[in-house]
Amino acid sequence: MEALAHQFFNLDIMRQAWPIILQGFGMTLLLCLAVIPLGLAGGLLVATASLSKSRALRWTVKGFNDVFRALPPLVVLILLYSGLPFAGIRLSPFAAVCLAFLLNNSSFYGEIYRAGIESVGRGQWEAARSTGLSAPHTFAYVILPQAVRNVIPDLVSNTVEVVKLTSIASVVSFTELLYAADMARSVTFNTSPIVLAALIYLVILWPVVRLMSRLEHRVAA
Amino acid sequence: MTSGPLAANGAERPILQVRGLVKRFGALEVLKGIDFAVAPQELVFVIGPSGSGKSTLLRCCNRLEEPDEGSIMVDGVELTDPRCDINAMRRRIGMVFQSFNLYPHLSALRNVTLALRKVLRKSRREADEIGRAALARVGLSDKVAAYPAELSGGQQQRVAIARALSLEPKIMLFDEPTSALDPELVGSVLATMRDMRESGLTMVVVSHEMRFARDAADRVVFMDGGRIVEEGTPEKIFTAPENPRARAFVAEIAR
Numbered sequence: 001m002e003a004l005a006h007q008f009f010n011l012d013i014m015r016q017a018w019p020i021i022l023q024g025f026g027m028t029l030l031l032c033l034a035v036i037p038l039g040l041a042g043g044l045l046v047a048t049a050s051l052s053k054s055r056a057l058r059w060t061v062k063g064f065n066d067v068f069r070a071l072p073p074l075v076v077l078i079l080l081y082s083g084l085p086f087a088g089i090r091l092s093p094f095a096a097v098c099l100a101f102l103l104n105n106s107s108f109y110g111e112i113y114r115a116g117i118e119s120v121g122r123g124q125w126e127a128a129r130s131t132g133l134s135a136p137h138t139f140a141y142v143i144l145p146q147a148v149r150n151v152i153p154d155l156v157s158n159t160v161e162v163v164k165l166t167s168i169a170s171v172v173s174f175t176e177l178l179y180a181a182d183m184a185r186s187v188t189f190n191t192s193p194i195v196l197a198a199l200i201y202l203v204i205l206w207p208v209v210r211l212m213s214r215l216e217h218r219v220a221a
Numbered sequence: 222m223t224s225g226p227l228a229a230n231g232a233e234r235p236i237l238q239v240r241g242l243v244k245r246f247g248a249l250e251v252l253k254g255i256d257f258a259v260a261p262q263e264l265v266f267v268i269g270p271s272g273s274g275k276s277t278l279l280r281c282c283n284r285l286e287e288p289d290e291g292s293i294m295v296d297g298v299e300l301t302d303p304r305c306d307i308n309a310m311r312r313r314i315g316m317v318f319q320s321f322n323l324y325p326h327l328s329a330l331r332n333v334t335l336a337l338r339k340v341l342r343k344s345r346r347e348a349d350e351i352g353r354a355a356l357a358r359v360g361l362s363d364k365v366a367a368y369p370a371e372l373s374g375g376q377q378q379r380v381a382i383a384r385a386l387s388l389e390p391k392i393m394l395f396d397e398p399t400s401a402l403d404p405e406l407v408g409s410v411l412a413t414m415r416d417m418r419e420s421g422l423t424m425v426v427v428s429h430e431m432r433f434a435r436d437a438a439d440r441v442v443f444m445d446g447g448r449i450v451e452e453g454t455p456e457k458i459f460t461a462p463e464n465p466r467a468r469a470f471v472a473e474i475a476r
Contacts, residue, residue, distance in 0.1 A: 126285050127322035127381075131336035131388060132312030141335060145326050 010192040017184035017193040024180025025200055031094075031166045031176055035101035036159055042102050043109025048139070050114055061110075068107040074168050076100045081172045093174040097166075105162060112154045116147030153215045160208055164201065177201070234297065236261050236392045236423045237282060242291035244277055251277045253447040255291070259392065264424045266434040266455070269444035270470055275427045278444070279394045282425070283314040296391045312340050315385030315393040319401050321377040323369040329356060329380045330365045333387050341388070355387035356380065359413045375406030379413050386417070393417070395426040429474050435459060443467040 050061045068076070077100040084091060091099065120143050128138040148155070170179035181197035235258040242255040252274045259265050267275045280286040282293060284300055284307055293300040295314055300307065323332050330352045337348035356365055359379035369377055378398055385393060395414070399407045411433050418424060418437050428434070434441055434455050441458040443451045443466075451464040459475070462468045 121322075123318060123320055123322040124324065127316075127318060127324070127384075128335075129308075130283055130285065130311055130314070130316040131384065132308045132310075132340040133336055134308055137339045141339065142324055146324075149326065 006190075008191050008195050010190055013184075013188050013190045013192040014196045017181070017188070017196060020180045020184055021177065021193060021196055021200070024175055024177040024197070027175055027180075028163075028166055028177040031097060031169060031174070032163055034094075034098050035105065035166065036162055038098060038102045039105025039109050039162060040155075042106030043111075043113055046106045046110030047113035047117060050110070051117065051139075065107040065110060068103050069111070071104075073100060073104040073165060074171065076103060077168060077172060093169065093172040096172055097169040097174055101162070101165075105158075108158055108161075109155070112151050112158060113147060115154070116149075116151035117143060119150045120146045153212060156208065156212050156215065160205055160212070163205060233260055235259055235294075236263075236296055237425070238292075238294040239278075239282070240292045240294075242278070242281060242293065243289050244274075244281055244286060245289050251447055252281070252288075255447075255449060257442070257449060259423060259425055261423055262421045263439045264418050264426065264437055266438040266441045267425065267427045267444060268429060268434075268441060268458075268470070268474075269450075273444040274447040275444050276396050279316075279396050279425065279427055282394055283311050283316055285316075308340065312336060312388045313391045315388065315390035317378070317381050317385055317393065317395045317398045319397040321369070321374070321381045321401070323377050323380055323384075325369050328366050328368055329361065329372070329383075332369070332380055333384045336384070336388055351387050352383075355383040358386065358416075359383045360409070373406055374402045375409045378402065378410045382410075382413055382417075390422075392423040392425065395424065395428065397427055397429075399428060399430055431459060431474060443470065445470075 046061055046065065049057050050065075052058055052061075077096060080091060080100050081093065081096040084096075124142055124146065125138060128142040129135070133142070166176055167178040169176045170182065173179065175183075177197050177200060178194075181193040184193035185191060237257070237259040239255055239257040242252050242257075243250065244252040255274075255278055257278070267278065269275050277286055281288045282295070282300075284293075288301060291301070295310060298305060298310060300310060323329075324335070327335065330349065333352040333355050334345075334348040337343045337351055338345065341348075343351070353362070353365060356362060359382055361376060361379055361383065364372060364376060364380070367376075369380070372380065382398075398414070399410050402410065407430070411430060414424070414426070414433070415437055426434075426438070438455045440452060441455050442449055443458060443462065443464065445464075445466050451458065451462055451467045453462075458467065459471055462471055
């Protein structure tokens with residue numbers, strides 16, 4: 001029992017690892033601040049394009065969504081980071097992570113927006129267009145606000161997934177929270193830094209998860 | 222209110238002139254060649270059995286449905302012309318829907334001012350002023366800040382009327398404006414429409430409110446199977462229609 005506590009909940013080691021873990025946490029936050037807005041914007045673009053009158057564009061978007069929803073994001077990341085240099089494009093770990101997340105998240109957020117847009121009744125389009133509003137204005141001021149409101153629980157839920165998924169940046173040596181904790185583990189031969197990292201994820205995301213189930217209940221009501 | 226039953230055939234240029242209008246949904250021909258005109262300040266009622274094409278006719282008049290054949294002139298502008306700026310025309314053609322279609326995320330005032338701001342590019346102050354006046358005109362001064370979910374059906378429909386009215390349309394199209402309302406709420410909407418009629422607005426109303434038609438309409442058009450089968454004064458259509466289907470229909474709704 002004591003050995004277990006020593007291996008997993010060693011406060012001494014946690015204290016030693018704290019500075020580097022805090023730094024890693026800072027990088028995770030930075031990453032989130034980059035990839036979440038990128039994904040939300042990319043998703044909006046994808047959803048808008050999927051409403052286009054051009055069949056070619058709609059099919060391109062469909063193909064894009066299918067591919068990036070099926071491909072594991074880790075595979076995309078390694079491909080970009082280790083594959084692109086052979087094509088003469090060398091991305092920094094940060095840039096590679098941002099690009100991989102943009103591709104992956106645009107398809108997931110895009111599908112959520114699309115569901116939201118489809119949940120807004122046809123009558124809303126017609127009412128807005130009948131007052132002379134252009135299609136883009138109708139979309140921006142009438143459809144999108146309602147669409148987003150209808151899918152807020154799904155947007156939040158996907159965002160939680162995105163935050164958790166930032167830990168894959170560790171495989172391209174980006175020193176985010178998991179990478180920092182794993183470095184501390186490998187020099188101390190002790191699992192406590194990983195436990196500390198897990199606790200940080202938990203403390204950050206647990207309130208969001210709580211909020212999410214409340215939102216879902218409210219939408220259901 | 223003294224304009225003759227067929228004033229559209231007179232010298233004055235009609236506000237709305239439909240010629241040879243055909244609309245198909247797939248293999249189904251919903252409108253089979255409609256000729257229809259509405260004179261300035263005229264109130265025309267369109268009645269007919271469900272599926273007769275009344276709503277489709279109305280919806281072609283602002284191109285919410287694209288006509289397959291024929292011509293639609295509004296205030297001298299050909300709507301089916303590819304060069305026609307349909308958005309500029311639509312704000313001159315007010316439309317009121319059966320299901321109100323208010324924007325649920327916006328207050329009554331913002332429902333009215335959205336097009337004023339984005340289509341007519343008015344300043345917020347000016348748009349608010351016009352919006353408040355339009356809501357006052359439909360008797361909803363005290364509901365300016367209310368959201369659609371907080372309003373009764375009758376109030377929602379009046380906000381929808383104010384939304385169309387605020388753009389100063391040349392003609393207003395009403396697509397069964399009272400059929401989604403509880404009976405006790407119909408009166409307030411009809412009163413608003415009567416008030417608009419008295420101020421000289423040109424109106425086309427798809428509705429079965431016979432009493433309203435009798436004392437407010439200049440002309441009643443009976444449609445059946447995608448065609449205009451009979452038209453005339455409310456008096457004539459409601460008491461002595463010539464067409465047997467019109468007779469059967471009027472007897473049915475009068476019950």
